[in-house]
Amino acid sequence: MFNDKKFKYRMFYLVGVIFVVLLINYFTTNLSTKQIPYNEFLTLLQENKVEKVVLQRDRILIKAKEDTEYANKALYTGNLRDPNLVNILNDAKVEFNADVPNNSPILDIVLTWVIPLFIFMMLGRLIFGRIDKKMGGGVMSFGKNTAKLYAENETGKTFRDVAGQEEAKESLVEIVDFLHNPQKYAEIGAKLPKGALLVGPPGTGKTLLAKAVAGEAKVPFFSMSGSDFVEMFVGMGASRVRDLFRQAEEKAPCIIFIDEIDAIGKSRDGALQGNDEREQTLNQLLSEMDGFDPSKGVVILAATNRPEVLDKALLRPGRFDRRVIVDRPDLKGRESILRVHVKDVKLGDDVDISSLAKATPGAVGADLANIVNEAALGAVKNNRKVVIQEDLEEAVEVIIAGKEKKDRIMSDKEKRTVAFHEVGHALVAAMLNNTDPVHKITIVPRTMGALGYTMQLPTEEKYLVSKEEMIDQITVMLGGRAAEEVEFNMISTGASNDIERATQTARSMVTIYGMTDRFDMMALESISNRYLDGRPVQNCSAETAAMIDNETLSIIKTCHEKAIEILKENKELLIKISEFLIDKETLTGEEFMNMINEYREKNNLPRIGKEENHKDTKVEPTVIEEEPIKPITD
Ligand code: ADP
Ligand code: MG
Ligand code: ZN
DSSP states (O other): OHHHHHHHHHHHHHHHHHHHHHHHHHHHHHHHOEEOOHHHHHHHHHTTOEEEEEEOSSEEEEEEOTTSTTTTOEEEEEOOOOTTHHHHHHHHTOEEEOOOOOSOHHHHHIIIIIHHHHHHHHHHHHHHHHHHHHTSSOSTTTTSOOOEEEOHHHHOOOGGGSOSOHHHHHHHHHHHHHHHOHHHHHHHTOOOOSEEEEEOOTTSSHHHHHHHHHHHHTOOEEEEEHHHHHSSSTTHHHHHHHHHHHHHHHTOSEEEEEESTHHHHBOTTSSSSOOHHHHHHHHHHHHHHHHSOGGGOEEEEEEESOGGGBOGGGGSTTSSOEEEEOOOOOHHHHHHHHHHHHTTSOBOTTOOHHHHHHTOTTOOHHHHHHHHHHHHHHHHHTTOSSBOHHHHHHHHHHHHHHHHHHSOOOOHHHHHHHHHHHHHHHHHHHHSSSSOOEEEEESSOSSTTOOOEEEEOOSSOOSOOOHHHHHHHHHHHHHHHHHHHHHHSOOOGGGHHHHHHHHHHHHHHHHTSOOBTTTBTOOOEEESSGGGTOOEEEOSOHHHHHHHHHHHHHHHHHHHHHHHHHHHHTHHHHHHHHHHHHHHSEEEHHHHHHHHHHHHHHTTOOOOOOOOOOSOOOSOOEEEEOOOOOOSOO
């Protein structure tokens, strides 16, 4: 880790200092402080082994001659104030004086003051440095933000660590390239989006992806969680946002990652009395995002699993205008995620990853990582050297069973129903003229409790919707139920959401957009407080209200019949695609259109040219999501 590297460096330094001090001590003790008895001193004098003597107040320092065993040693003995000593020294022809050239005073000061002080300073820095790093901002910088600075080798993640999120990775590659080489973009004048919002259910790898972007781009990674901004005193959140951006600008190119952004980014008009602190923080974030210069190479990533509660201002162009969907993995995705995680585990020969992937529909990356770890723990518990299939299957049961209660896994029959339902939506969308191309069909739930969904992606941004388009939209919404009727001749509760949305669209055609002959261009409803997602208010008589209901019903009936007609005509295709979907769990728009056109060519029908346009990432996808089946008795 980054901190540890610094810590190690400091440790080496400290050990070096201590070594030098010891060395000095060793020499000083060995050179100057060998005590000998007085009579031995007299013997040395008699034997003519002394070169020089210095008389001090209470010691006599003796320098022995070079050719004696005491050469290089500073000897001393107690000063007995022997009155005969001067005569003896004279007789022995020894150089002597009573001067007091103590140890050099400078050395003294160094030894007793400078070195200990130095050591303490080092120790102090070491300790405070550690605390500093632990507290993120630092003891001395109270109020600065707690963004942890991760160097490249710290996130240590690359796109290879993120499995099964190919679409998400694809849309982040451009950001990586931009961070590698901001000048290239600046020279041409291309502006990259300032921010991208990673959207998806918990545990699908959003945090992991953000780290992987930093790792791939080899840039510093500032990460902060939305709740970090709001936990402290009033005004703290805003100042943290400010500091975070200042620090990031210094380190550019870099990535700022705001995890769980919904904690600060909640829509401001939701509640009557707002949360002042949160609003301040959000406003600061918005103004920082507007203020900084993107050509410097600061990219802001944020993650949320509740995009619907985010303030619209955050999603405006120039802010988080790019959305990266990090979805629950399908069969293939789950398999590759499992493969990433079993890499660090010793596996037995009987392990079958693809069958595990099949057994874990609805599981996200975090669940799968957990399953592998749980299995490894199980193997240890059973004294095995490798993880065998049984361990993994047991772990699947432990992990999935816990979730199953909340998030019950579909039975085969339900899976079939949902598959036909989704293909019903998609097929109707493909056969109609005024609809958006299908982007994805899946029976992997998108949010907790949902069953599956069909996503359409418009080819361009639209501001006006024609009457024909609205009619076709309603038909697509009713296509799900229609498919169930056509195939199973049976009705399930799975379409409640579709019905509600279809009814609402049909109703507004009548009451708001003046699209019926009967009411012509008469406004029958008005929306109070248009900017705050207000609810429509009816302003008409009771009879008119009844007529509105009739008109709405007739639109829905027509659309329903149309959907049934389309699906009956294409029943063979409906079955073929549905079976394929049951197998694969997810179909891309391309795969879907290929299947249709293959079938049409075989039957000598003209191709349908509804090609997708992947380039424009700004358009909002339409998602027809299936509500869970809610039994009425509950
Ligand atoms: P999120 O932020 O979406 O809630 P995380 O990124 O925190 O999810 O994921 C938690 C853990 O689950 C990761 O550290 C990783 O081990 C595992 N994980 C999740 N998604 C994936 C994936 N697509 N590929 C590999 N591992 C994954
Ligand atoms: Mg996360
Ligand atoms: Zn539906």
